[in-house]
Amino acid sequence: MQQFVRRTLQPFDITLRHHLAYQRGRQLFLGFSLLLTFSLPLWRLHTLEANDPSFLGAPTSIRVGFFELVDPLEGLATALMRGVSWNLVWTLLPGVLLVGLLGRFFCGWACPYLPVLAASNAARWLLSRLGLPTADVKLPRVTSRVVLVGVLVVGSVLGVQVVPLVYPPAVIGREAFRVVFYGSLGAGAFVVLAAFLFDTFVSRAGFCRSLCPGGAMFSTLGAASPIKVHNDRSKCTDCTVCDVVCNLGQSPMQNKVDSGCERCGKCIASCPTKALSWMLQVPGKKS
Amino acid sequence: MNRRALVGALAAAVTLAVVPRRVRAAPKKLRPPGALPAGAFEEACIGCFRCAEVCPTKVIRFPSAFSLDVATPYLDFEDRACVLCMKCTQVCPTDALLKLAAEQVKVGVPKLTRSQCLPWTGQGVCRLCYQVCPYPDRAVEVVGPQKAPLFHPEACVGCGLCEEACPDTARAIVIEPLS
Incomplete structure (x- = not known):
């Protein structure tokens, strides 16, 4: 049973060997994010009468005292349609700085869609075990940017925010509240279901990689991040484990890791010869 | 930023400037206190749920059907009413709800x-x-x-x-x- 669970959660039979503290930290952080997403509505419901607006949270919009953390993508959409206000700058600054420094870490560390993605990967693994074919369409790299720009343009044309309708962290956070507060799921459940089906039957983590406007936004902002995955070619045996374990189609084996890296560190943890490591590098410079 | 991204960003900016806004008529709905006028409200609201989260009478609701308004709050006076506590106006991160005194609602x-x-x-x-x-x-x-x-x-x-x-x-x- 334990073996089955381990394999389901870590498909492709790849063992995480070292840098395990990093993986523990990431899993703890993700666990905390999920706990916040699903338990805050419950806690809220029981403290409704004595409500304190100084601590609020859904994955895309958190407030603790004076500290505000709002998703840069949703803030950008508002700024494009409504103009920039000081309030908006104040709420967006922490998120923009974090992503600029750490890159696309939200996707690998905090996104509440990650359990769904894990389930999708497990389903793909099961399908392949049963001898059924699984498609893995690689959409062109530019797709995510097209989706990002498209979502912003369509929103502007229609005069509505499109991002909260299709962006999984926003959708999941809202649906969690909806279930607890009103006892019913909304249309957002179908968005998550569609993303799951796409990831399972069309393209591995294809939604995160090519369709998620938030991922594209974080990749764009995170291009300034100095954190890189470095491959020491003298130790590398070209075993391809790192390329296979990566959900987002990066290629650490060929030292080709761009701003699409979600900082999950699984390539580093799974490398049999410890050829991979984190490296700080000023963006724009070639090593 | 590479050249392709720059061209993309420029194209997006031009499109945003040229295409007329609000082709679609804004829906007539009861919005939470302090809400911007119809049209402007739908542009500013990111559907973060904060206003519904702090509403003590739970009259701030989100629609469940498939529509473009699924992520914007409305007021449901079926069972309860707004008690003008004004907390929703204090939590909006994008100023879709403006901070007002109760008399100005x-x-x-x-x-x-x-x-x-x-x-x-x-x-x-x-x-x-x-x-x-x-x-x-x-x-x-x-x-x-x-x-x-x-x-x-x-x-x-x-x-x-x-x-x-x-x-x-x-x-x-x-x-x-x-x-």
Whole structure:
């Protein structure tokens, strides 16, 4: 049973060997994010009468005292349609700085869609075990940017925010509240279901990689991040484990890791010869 | 930023400037206190749920059906009403809800169907709407020998307390969205 669970959660039979503290930290952080997403509505419901607006949270919009953390993508959409206000700058600054420094870490560390993605990967693994074919369409790299720009343009044309309708962290956070507060799921459940089906039957983590406007936004902002995955070619045996374990189609084996890296560190943890490591590098410079 | 991204960003900026906004008519809905005018509100709201999260009477709702408004809050006065605690206006991260004093709120206007109202139809004595109104004698006053309610929409904030208080046998008051 334990073996089955381990394999389901870590498909492709790849063992995480070292840098395990990093993986523990990431899993703890993700666990905390999920706990916040699903338990805050419950806690809220029981403290409704004595409500304190100084601590609020859904994955895309958190407030603790004076500290505000709002998703840069949703803030950008508002700024494009409504103009920039000081309030908006104040709420967006922490998120923009974090992503600029750490890159696309939200996707690998905090996104509440990650359990769904894990389930999708497990389903793909099961399908392949049963001898059924699984498609893995690689959409062109530019797709995510097209989706990002498209979502912003369509929103502007229609005069509505499109991002909260299709962006999984926003959708999941809202649906969690909806279930607890009103006892019913909304249309957002179908968005998550569609993303799951796409990831399972069309393209591995294809939604995160090519369709998620938030991922594209974080990749764009995170291009300034100095954190890189470095491959020491003298130790590398070209075993391809790192390329296979990566959900987002990066290629650490060929030292080709761009701003699409979600900082999950699984390539580093799974490398049999410890050829991979984190490296700080000023963006724009070639090593 | 590489050249392709730069070209993409420029193209997006040009499109945003050229394409006329709000091709679609804004829906008529009761929005939370302090909401921007229809049209502007839908542009600013990111559907983060904070306003519904702090609403003590849970009248701030989100639609569940498939629509473009699925991520914007509306007010449901079916069971409860807004108590003008103004917490929702304090939590909005994108200024879709502006910080206001309770007296400045304008959620909607009251519509009284006199043929259903107990005093107006002579069915009995009822002053519930007058008694619960946060601005009695300004937003609603009682007139005539039967003490029937007379609303002054210009002084009414549209909190819906009268709609909530109106007896289920009458249901004569409805807060309607601003036109």
